[in-house]
Amino acid sequence: MIKKVSFFILISLIFSSFFIKKIDYNKSYSYALYATNGALLDANVSNDGQWRFMLSSDTLPEKLVKSLIVFEDIRYPLHHGVDVWAMIRAFYLNVKNKKIISGGSTITMQVARLYFNSKERSVIQKIKEMAFALILEQRMSKTEIIKLYLENAPFGGNVIGAEAASWRYFGRPLKTLSWAENAMLAVIPNNPANVNLLKNRNKLKEKRNLLLKKLYHFNIIDKQTYELSLEEDIPEITIDYPHNAPHLLQFLISKYPNSYVLHSTVNENLQIETYQILKRYKKDFNANNIRNAATMIVNIHTGNILAYIGNYHEKGNHTDAFSVNIIESKRSGGSILKPFLYATMLDNGELLPDMLIPDVPTQIGSYAPKNFNRGYDGAVRAHSALARSLNVPAVKMLQWYGIQRFIDLLRKMGFTTINHSQDYYGLSLILGGCEIKMSELARAYSIMANSIEDDKKQAFQWAYIKDKNEAVQNDFPIGKAASYLTIQAMVDVERPTDEKYWYLFKTKQKIAWKTGTSFGFRDAWAIGMNTDYFVAVWVGNANGEGSAELTGIKKAAPILFDIFSLLPSVKYWYSAPYDQLQLVNVCEQSGYPTSPLCKDKVSCICPKTNIKVRTCPYHHEVFLDTSLQYRVHSDCESVQNMVKKTFFILPPTMEYYYKKRYPWYRSLPPYRADCEQKNQESKQNIELVYPQQFTNVFIPRNLDGSNSSILLEINHRFPQTMVFWYLDGTFIGQTQGKHQMPIVTSMGKHILTVQDEFGESKQIEFNVLNQNP
Numbered sequence: 001m002i003k004k005v006s007f008f009i010l011i012s013l014i015f016s017s018f019f020i021k022k023i024d025y026n027k028s029y030s031y032a033l034y035a036t037n038g039a040l041l042d043a044n045v046s047n048d049g050q051w052r053f054m055l056s057s058d059t060l061p062e063k064l065v066k067s068l069i070v071f072e073d074i075r076y077p078l079h080h081g082v083d084v085w086a087m088i089r090a091f092y093l094n095v096k097n098k099k100i101i102s103g104g105s106t107i108t109m110q111v112a113r114l115y116f117n118s119k120e121r122s123v124i125q126k127i128k129e130m131a132f133a134l135i136l137e138q139r140m141s142k143t144e145i146i147k148l149y150l151e152n153a154p155f156g157g158n159v160i161g162a163e164a165a166s167w168r169y170f171g172r173p174l175k176t177l178s179w180a181e182n183a184m185l186a187v188i189p190n191n192p193a194n195v196n197l198l199k200n201r202n203k204l205k206e207k208r209n210l211l212l213k214k215l216y217h218f219n220i221i222d223k224q225t226y227e228l229s230l231e232e233d234i235p236e237i238t239i240d241y242p243h244n245a246p247h248l249l250q251f252l253i254s255k256y257p258n259s260y261v262l263h264s265t266v267n268e269n270l271q272i273e274t275y276q277i278l279k280r281y282k283k284d285f286n287a288n289n290i291r292n293a294a295t296m297i298v299n300i301h302t303g304n305i306l307a308y309i310g311n312y313h314e315k316g317n318h319t320d321a322f323s324v325n326i327i328e329s330k331r332s333g334g335s336i337l338k339p340f341l342y343a344t345m346l347d348n349g350e351l352l353p354d355m356l357i358p359d360v361p362t363q364i365g366s367y368a369p370k371n372f373n374r375g376y377d378g379a380v381r382a383h384s385a386l387a388r389s390l391n392v393p394a395v396k397m398l399q400w401y402g403i404q405r406f407i408d409l410l411r412k413m414g415f416t417t418i419n420h421s422q423d424y425y426g427l428s429l430i431l432g433g434c435e436i437k438m439s440e441l442a443r444a445y446s447i448m449a450n451s452i453e454d455d456k457k458q459a460f461q462w463a464y465i466k467d468k469n470e471a472v473q474n475d476f477p478i479g480k481a482a483s484y485l486t487i488q489a490m491v492d493v494e495r496p497t498d499e500k501y502w503y504l505f506k507t508k509q510k511i512a513w514k515t516g517t518s519f520g521f522r523d524a525w526a527i528g529m530n531t532d533y534f535v536a537v538w539v540g541n542a543n544g545e546g547s548a549e550l551t552g553i554k555k556a557a558p559i560l561f562d563i564f565s566l567l568p569s570v571k572y573w574y575s576a577p578y579d580q581l582q583l584v585n586v587c588e589q590s591g592y593p594t595s596p597l598c599k600d601k602v603s604c605i606c607p608k609t610n611i612k613v614r615t616c617p618y619h620h621e622v623f624l625d626t627s628l629q630y631r632v633h634s635d636c637e638s639v640q641n642m643v644k645k646t647f648f649i650l651p652p653t654m655e656y657y658y659k660k661r662y663p664w665y666r667s668l669p670p671y672r673a674d675c676e677q678k679n680q681e682s683k684q685n686i687e688l689v690y691p692q693q694f695t696n697v698f699i700p701r702n703l704d705g706s707n708s709s710i711l712l713e714i715n716h717r718f719p720q721t722m723v724f725w726y727l728d729g730t731f732i733g734q735t736q737g738k739h740q741m742p743i744v745t746s747m748g749k750h751i752l753t754v755q756d757e758f759g760e761s762k763q764i765e766f767n768v769l770n771q772n773p
């Protein structure tokens with residue numbers, strides 16, 4: 001007998017040197033996605049159609065390992081891959097009983113069998129397995145070998161590996177299983193074909209109890225555990241693997257193709273309950289021809305993603321473009337980027353929160369932005385324009401700031417999909433004329449919110465997966481003070497009555513929020529944050545189909561507020577970063593830095609920076625007659641009879657709308673009849689200097705004969721007024737003080753439009769010729 005065994009070993013070693021050069025145990029595995037509490041969120045089948053899970057933890061499941069060794073291979077810690085005594089015993093038992101009772105295989109040999117994946121039970125096959133077992137033992141530790149077993153042993157049907165089995169039979173992570181549950185798992189791989197929880201439950205229970213008895217016998221479990229374990233029933237049904245984060249799973253597979261165990265930062269309850277919220281809107285979605293929705297929750301302190309619903313879908317219904325992961329898709333953002341423009345202008349001293357921004361019908365080239373509510377306020381304070389998401393003031397602000405500058409800023413913030421030039425986007429950039437990804441939007445806002453935090457307890461690391469942080473640039477391009485003021489402006493302080501849905505969202509919680517709707521009602525957005533969480537919501541159709549009811553305020557905001565009511569309420573709010581704020585004296589009425597003419601001065605809180613906003617342009621001195629009823633001037637009245645008064649005066653178009661909204665506004669008194677002629681003249685503030693209407697313009701030549709630029713010029717009655725220049729409908733620049741604009745243009749007819757910031761404009765046509773005659 002001993003000779004025979006020695007012969008086996010000899011043959012085995014010969015095999016090892018000839019046939020097996022390298023252990024390539026390269027099975028295809030399932031990707032398994034776990035929540036922070038260890039719950040399985042989602043998983044897919046492996047390439048060969050198996051639910052083959054890698055162990056979810058680096059430490060081996062101790063109870064299962066002990067159960068397995070007792071059941072399969074009691075001398076596992078001692079032998080070198082082949083257990084001679086076990087084989088002798090098996091041989092003896094098989095001969096005695098005249099049938100195969102035991103194979104005498106060690107765990108290592110079973111790993112070898114799984115490696116060869118052969119159904120053959122011949123002596124040759126057995127020798128091959130022994131040889132391989134010896135090699136495995138030489139090259140791998142006992143722990144590594146048992147891990148291979150735990151990840152590749154069959155557990156019935158296409159369930160492979162103990163982790164997959166644990167979720168299939170118990171719906172729990174392997175490490176949480178009881179002794180009885182582990183014992184049940186340990187006995188399955190020996191005869192997995194017989195696992196049928198309905199038919200063979202008694203047999204399975206019997207085998208399990210026998211193993212429990214052995215565990216007790218070997219003092220691995222105590223008497224009480226043994227007795228209690230016997231009381232435990234075996235499960236009645238198998239449990240389907242959950243599919244609670246299919247889009248996140250696919251996204252992470254493409255991102256980390258070599259990580260089969262994905263321990264995400266997702267909170268299981270939030271993920272499931274957020275999905276339930278979307279589901280509650282199903283009826284409303286259906287009624288309005290809306291099929292898709294997506295949402296994301298981020299922890300502002302850590303940058304961890306807490307919930308990730310890439311697309312709303314009905315269970316089992318994978319049509320309706322369900323496979324599209326909206327979070328990573330390019331969508332039009334509507335007004336959702338406006339807060340960044342507001343913030344950066346505050347940051348650069350180019351805007352003050354209370355400053356009046358023109359809100360009048362505007363035509364810029366062929367482009368006429370309209371407010372969502374189709375009305376105009378004439379002039380509106382910057383913070384209010386942001387809170388109410390008015391489009392015309394946003395376009396004005398972008399004009400002032402510069403389109404290319406804003407594109408550069410957004411790219412610095414991590415918006416990778418905004419990569420065209422300013423000519424491509426034009427001013428509609430601020431109204432959704434560019435495509436963004438929800439993930440990048442969420443990241444930018446979360447970093448912004450995080451940057452305001454006073455005492456950071458943790459480093460912000462944008463992460464979907466624990467220990468796999470995305471690189472986040474530390475230098476957020478907007479200062480803390482401006483970010484703080486922007487978030488303050490987004491807090492629901494007083495919503496205008498024309499947004500008739502806002503009252504539905506009155507919650508106990510303080511939330512800074514913003515909605516957005518893209519052109520053609522294709523994308524409805526809502527974003528919101530408090531001091532702990534950032535939430536983004538998108539509603540629409542993945543194929544871009546619009547719906548008349550699809551607006552951010554109507555469809556996305558209700559979901560946003562439902563999600564916030566799900567989140568733990570926050571007691572604190574951002575504290576003002578006083579060291580980075582300053583008080584500036586501004587005109588109470590205009591919000592601009594005070595001029596000597598401004599009557600009421602107030603303090604305005606703004607970032608500590610060099611304020612580039614000019615002094616109040618709206619307070620003017622006018623001369624009235626002694627009755628104070630009429631305006632006069634020195635040509636029609638003697639200076640002694642003129643009374644100097646200061647008026648808050650908006651340019652005519654602004655005044656027209658402003659007066660409707662604010663009845664207290666007092667227009668200038670009319671000119672006295674004998675003074676009217678001068679008045680007619682004074683309405684013209686813009687005077688064209690060069691070129692004149694319908695004239696020919698010759699391209700000047702440099703000394704070397706090359707073309708030089710043409711210098712366009714106008715005069716403005718108030719030189720400090722901002723003037724915007726458009727050539728053939730395209731914005732070419734803005735001037736203040738000296739109004740000259742050099743252009744290089746083609747031959748032929750051109751249309752020059754100049755417009756001042758108050759809406760007054762002049763347009764001329766001129767003809768460019770090749771050379772001086």
Ligand SMILES: [Zn+2]
Binds near residue numbers: 589
């Ligand atoms: Zn003023």
